[in-house]
Amino acid sequence: MVELKGLIIDNPKDGIFRVHRSAMTSPEILQMEQERVFNKCWLYLCHESEVENPGDYRRRNVAGRPLFFVRGSDGKVRVFLNTCTHRGALICRRDQGNTEVLQCFYHAWTFNNQGELIGVPDEAGYGKGFNRAEMGLKSPPRVDNYRGFIFVSFNPDVEDLVTYLAGARDYIDLIVDQAEEGMRMIPGSNRYSIKANWKLLVENSLDGYHVKPTHKTYFEYVTSLGIRSSAVQTAFGRPARALGNGHAVEEHDGVRGRPIARWSPLFGEETKEEIARIRARLVEKFGEQRTRLMADVSRNLLVYPNLIIIDSIDITVRIFWPITPELMEVTAWQLAPKEEKGELLARRLDNFLTFHGPGGFATPDDVEAIESCQAGYKAEGVEWSELSRGMHREAIAEDELQLRAFWRQWYGYMLGLGQVDTRDPVVRERSSVAS
Ligand code: FES
Numbered sequence: 001m002v003e004l005k006g007l008i009i010d011n012p013k014d015g016i017f018r019v020h021r022s023a024m025t026s027p028e029i030l031q032m033e034q035e036r037v038f039n040k041c042w043l044y045l046c047h048e049s050e051v052e053n054p055g056d057y058r059r060r061n062v063a064g065r066p067l068f069f070v071r072g073s074d075g076k077v078r079v080f081l082n083t084c085t086h087r088g089a090l091i092c093r094r095d096q097g098n099t100e101v102l103q104c105f106y107h108a109w110t111f112n113n114q115g116e117l118i119g120v121p122d123e124a125g126y127g128k129g130f131n132r133a134e135m136g137l138k139s140p141p142r143v144d145n146y147r148g149f150i151f152v153s154f155n156p157d158v159e160d161l162v163t164y165l166a167g168a169r170d171y172i173d174l175i176v177d178q179a180e181e182g183m184r185m186i187p188g189s190n191r192y193s194i195k196a197n198w199k200l201l202v203e204n205s206l207d208g209y210h211v212k213p214t215h216k217t218y219f220e221y222v223t224s225l226g227i228r229s230s231a232v233q234t235a236f237g238r239p240a241r242a243l244g245n246g247h248a249v250e251e252h253d254g255v256r257g258r259p260i261a262r263w264s265p266l267f268g269e270e271t272k273e274e275i276a277r278i279r280a281r282l283v284e285k286f287g288e289q290r291t292r293l294m295a296d297v298s299r300n301l302l303v304y305p306n307l308i309i310i311d312s313i314d315i316t317v318r319i320f321w322p323i324t325p326e327l328m329e330v331t332a333w334q335l336a337p338k339e340e341k342g343e344l345l346a347r348r349l350d351n352f353l354t355f356h357g358p359g360g361f362a363t364p365d366d367v368e369a370i371e372s373c374q375a376g377y378k379a380e381g382v383e384w385s386e387l388s389r390g391m392h393r394e395a396i397a398e399d400e401l402q403l404r405a406f407w408r409q410w411y412g413y414m415l416g417l418g419q420v421d422t423r424d425p426v427v428r429e430r431s432s433v434a435s
Pocket residue numbers: 084085086087088089104105106107108109
């Protein structure tokens with residue numbers, strides 16, 4: 001049994017925060033994460049727009065468990081464990097489709113798209129104790145939907161989703177409210193694997209410190225397109241925030257523009273008017289200040305433990321699951337306002353592909369960086385990773401406060417303490433003075 005106590009050094013007095021590198025390499029720790037983190041939290045499954053029409057279904061693995069979700073003929077989206085109530089076979093054997101019934105290929109039990117068992121070959125072979133009504137498909141203990149984002153939890157006692165989301169909720173609102181007719185997940189996804197511990201991608205996704213050195217090539221490219229490199233280079237310095245329950249956000253000035261609703265030369269002259277129109281609509285509905293947050297600020301949001309929403313030129317929704325301590329699988333989708341079309345949608349999808357995509361400007365750099373960390377751990381002899389940056393001050397996006405928030409909550413779950421205060425001491429003190 002590994003000793004969990006002492007895996008993190010959190011010493012506000014000296015401004016030191018360190019994580020023991022076995023957290024990224026130990027198979028025992030990965031196994032404990034399954035029980036103590038993934039079996040306790042709410043976990044992102046899908047966006048409701050992915051099953052738009054009655055009968056639409058998709059299958060997906062969450063924390064190693066096969067699930068599928070389907071919009072029933074009654075219009076309601078349900079999530080099921082992908083296992084036959086007879087003897088266990090996978091019921092849903094395609095990644096996606098549309099159907100009124102799902103028939104198990106093993107002995108042909110048949111379920112409708114609302115999960116009810118409607119057909120059993122040679123049912124007379126069962127005695128009176130056999131009750132078809134009890135043999136419907138089973139759902140995870142908890143399923144909930146926040147503004148189109150569907151989450152599941154394998155913990156029947158988990159708090160309700162809105163409470164769990166804590167301060168992350170407002171940021172999800174900031175994203176969803178950008179659309180006039182609601183958001184949709186664009187069909188198709190990026191799927192790739194990374195030879196690194198899953199927590200390194202949490203860190204990387206929130207890390208403002210690496211951006212300039214790691215993504216140098218991209219900044220050179222952007223400069224060549226006519227955006228002042230000084231503007232890009234000074235985009236940072238906004239405060240970073242721990243949002244409660246391990247959620248965190250890193251924000252920066254969105255100098256590269258947004259289809260919602262900030263024009264930049266990257267979009268081309270012909271989009272100027274349309275973007276101004278969207279902006280005016282947002283101002284009318286949400287006021288100047290909130291519109292500025294939506295349109296002028298970009299953000300990387302962590303919904304604990306492993307959902308990242310990158311709200312920038314595009315809106316990338318990224319989820320990743322550990323396969324081994326040193327390997328993860330990543331899936332990323334693109335979220336867009338339902339009404340967005342033409343050039344603006346094209347710009348968004350272009351950024352999703354050429355910046356956030358696995359062959360884009362950003363992701364290969366990031367993958368190289370975190371695979372390199374994982375490879376570096378093999379040197380052993382250096383036990384700790386150092387995440388103290390900004391602990392002594394009001395932390396900014398280039399500091400590591402957001403990473404500490406994640407790690408504090410990880411440690412809280414691993415030690416069985418449940419939810420803990422994930423804020424930096426400076427922040428805690430300031431709020432106690434304020435109250
Ligand atoms: S396992 Fe599904 S019908 Fe037998």
